[in-house]
Amino acid sequence: ALHAFDARLRRTPKERTAMPCYGFLDFCGGRDDARDPELEFKASPTEQDLLHWQYDALLEMRSQVGPVEDKDLLRFLVARKWHVPAAVEQFHAMQIWRKTNQVERWRRNAPGPTGPDAAADAAEDPRLSRDNIEMFPQLRLVENWPDEGAHVYFGQALAFGFDKKGQPIQIQNGGLAGWRFAELLRHVGGREKVVKSLIRFQELQAARMEESSRRLGRPITKQVVITNAAGMPLRPHPQAVATFKDFLFISSRYYPESLAVLFIVNAPVFFVAFYRLIQSWLDPVTASKIQVLGSNFQHKLLEHIDADQLPITYGGTVDFDILGETWSREDCDKFLADCQRALRPDHVQSPSKVENQYEQFQAFPKYWIVAVVCFAYFMSGFLF
Numbered sequence: 001a002l003h004a005f006d007a008r009l010r011r012t013p014k015e016r017t018a019m020p021c022y023g024f025l026d027f028c029g030g031r032d033d034a035r036d037p038e039l040e041f042k043a044s045p046t047e048q049d050l051l052h053w054q055y056d057a058l059l060e061m062r063s064q065v066g067p068v069e070d071k072d073l074l075r076f077l078v079a080r081k082w083h084v085p086a087a088v089e090q091f092h093a094m095q096i097w098r099k100t101n102q103v104e105r106w107r108r109n110a111p112g113p114t115g116p117d118a119a120a121d122a123a124e125d126p127r128l129s130r131d132n133i134e135m136f137p138q139l140r141l142v143e144n145w146p147d148e149g150a151h152v153y154f155g156q157a158l159a160f161g162f163d164k165k166g167q168p169i170q171i172q173n174g175g176l177a178g179w180r181f182a183e184l185l186r187h188v189g190g191r192e193k194v195v196k197s198l199i200r201f202q203e204l205q206a207a208r209m210e211e212s213s214r215r216l217g218r219p220i221t222k223q224v225v226i227t228n229a230a231g232m233p234l235r236p237h238p239q240a241v242a243t244f245k246d247f248l249f250i251s252s253r254y255y256p257e258s259l260a261v262l263f264i265v266n267a268p269v270f271f272v273a274f275y276r277l278i279q280s281w282l283d284p285v286t287a288s289k290i291q292v293l294g295s296n297f298q299h300k301l302l303e304h305i306d307a308d309q310l311p312i313t314y315g316g317t318v319d320f321d322i323l324g325e326t327w328s329r330e331d332c333d334k335f336l337a338d339c340q341r342a343l344r345p346d347h348v349q350s351p352s353k354v355e356n357q358y359e360q361f362q363a364f365p366k367y368w369i370v371a372v373v374c375f376a377y378f379m380s381g382f383l384f
Helices: 002-009 052-065 070-079 084-100 116-124 148-155 174-179 181-188 191-216 238-254 269-281 284-288 298-304 329-343 351-360 367-383
Strands: 157-162 168-172 223-228 259-265 290-292
Touching: 052 070, 052 084, 070 084, 084 238, 116 191, 148 157, 148 181, 148 329, 157 191, 168 191, 174 181, 174 223, 181 191, 181 238, 191 223, 191 238, 259 298, 269 290, 284 290
Parallel strands: 168 223, 223 259, 259 290
Antiparallel strands: 157 168
């Protein structure tokens, strides 16, 4: 599909008709009036076309930034509403930021194995999967922490399964993670390290998108986030607000158009009421990406995700409940260490070394968990 798209780009305007997006963005968002918020869920990506002026913008940006995949250029163009100078400026800022912060290290130092075949092997290995769903792809796809289990325990987040379009899913127990945020800060040594760990998670999801793209033969550029807000604290930790603001900037500036949809499930009544009140104030495209659901949410998730890709807790069929109160930190440490040994039996540190070396590393990412908690905080302060 990528080669076919490149070939069509080389045609003259008279030679080409409509320009297929081939699922680059699930829609070909245009100027202010050209993006339909419902396209993302109701239309097949291959049915959407680039208009001629969109093609011209892509070609112009392509000439300014050099050899970059069109799927990446399109993300920035859509984020900047097809204004080429703004898209080019943001793209160059992203390149500088990645170099300055050594972002490439997360995937460059990934222990592997990587690729669609490796993902399939992990999903079929009962030591690494549940019901043929890989449990911890971070052990393959990004640089490892020496204490992965502790990050799952504190962060309450999983990169787990794919939606019906092949987009990777992130599942978070936001309520419990909110109560453990103070412990998380002590564990990793401060807010800056938490932010770095959130970047690591974005890189993990990008690696999963790449594997899914190769498996399906079409670009996958977005992720789905499910946050369980049950038990969410009414007031976040003070450092959670600052962390949220930092990563909100990073996400929108350097990872544009990488979120397909955010499902907030088991949302408290006050949260649902707040969101309904402000929903009309949001940009329609932004609003279309946020679905705030109460306790009867399972049918909505199953519209977008097959049951065999979700844990039972979320309306699926996979028996995997590591996110919650039933798993202790020691349970998580042992379980993740066993998974690491299954992948690399000769290169896994002992639990004692894990305990002594965790200060050198950052926290398991949970940006959207913090976002949900802070959202409730900001809304309560604004309205009252």
